Amino acid sequence: MKNTTLKDLSKLLNLSVSTISKALNDSLEISAATKNRVKEAALKTNYRPNPLALSLKKGKSKTIGVVIPSVLDRFSAKLFIGIEKIAYSKGYNAILSTSNYNKEREAHNIDILIEKGVDGIIVSLTEDTISSKNYSHIERARNRGISIVLANKVPEDLAFNKVSIDHYKEAFNAVSDLSISPQENVLVVESFSNASYLERRKKGILDALEISHKITAYNLLKSNGEESFARDVIKNVKENKVSVLIVMNQYLLETILMVKSTQKLVDQGSLFIYAFSIRKSAFEAIKGIKPISPRGKFLGEKTAELLIDQLENYTKGVHAISVDSIGKKIY
Secondary structure, eight states, X not given: XXXXXXHHHHHHXXXXXXXXXXXXXXXXXXXXXXXXXXXXXXHHTTOOOOHHHHHHHHTOOOEEEEEESOSSSHHHHHHHHHHHHHHXXXXXXXXXXXXXXXXXXXXXXXXXXXXXXXXXXXXXXXXHHHHHXXXXXXXXXXXXXXXXXXXXXXXXXXXXXXXXXXXXXXXXXXXXXXXOOTTOOEEEEEOSOXXXXXHHHHHHHHHXXXXXXXXXXXXXXXXXXXXXHHHHHHXXXXXXXXOEEEESSHHHHHHHHHSHHHHHHHHHTSOEEEEEOSOHHHHTTSTTEEEEOOOHHHHXXXXXXXXXXXXXXXXXXOOEXXXXXXXXXXX
């Protein structure tokens, strides 16, 4: 069924298109009687404004593009949920695309969003992009007058609007809040990856152990990237009588839990595990395990708020917001 247009209403009511438009927008130039007549006709004919035409007229599409690494990554998915929540509440639509952890695909998706005429773009950069230090695709969008906000993993020296988790403060605050006595024998299990955010997380953990818990005799064990490494962890736990295990990411936690003797140690109360995990609900019910979960949705909300504030001219200039997503603090 053909949509009713302003021209259709103009012919039906024998009024100019300009008068119809002004009446529908409650212009003071149009009498109340004419407004009522036009609105009744619009209601009867199921007239709906053309969103594309409105956006062209106002110079805005009321649409933001979002590029995340993957929808299968739970943190990235929650990041988008937070973005979409704020976008919807502010009258914006959010278009999602994924880079699949590839910088070329990330650049391609940004170019597509530029062509679609979005007002702004939120990008969660891949490690591939950050390690290459090639941000020409981001610059290209900004040079086209499109507002850009970078989310999550963001190089400190990059002069763009950005909202990121302060992984040092997140880890420091989380570990400081744990119930660990100075007498505990602590083992910190590091990730195989040397990503900058994991280095900051490690420093936050170690500083919290030393400053907040007065523990200096902790042990460090770095993963070799293989599932078999989990057996080395439990061997270390037994040989060194480790009572507290701090695990730096979810993959390590999952592989450690696959070792049969892990649950026995936990059930006996001789081992307690604290782990950074994006799937908090999957582990919080397991006795002896306390997951520490970053809040991707909260980060997404703050990112969308910054972008839309920029689009609506509430804020100007370049802003770098650092979020402790566990404690909901902004620094």
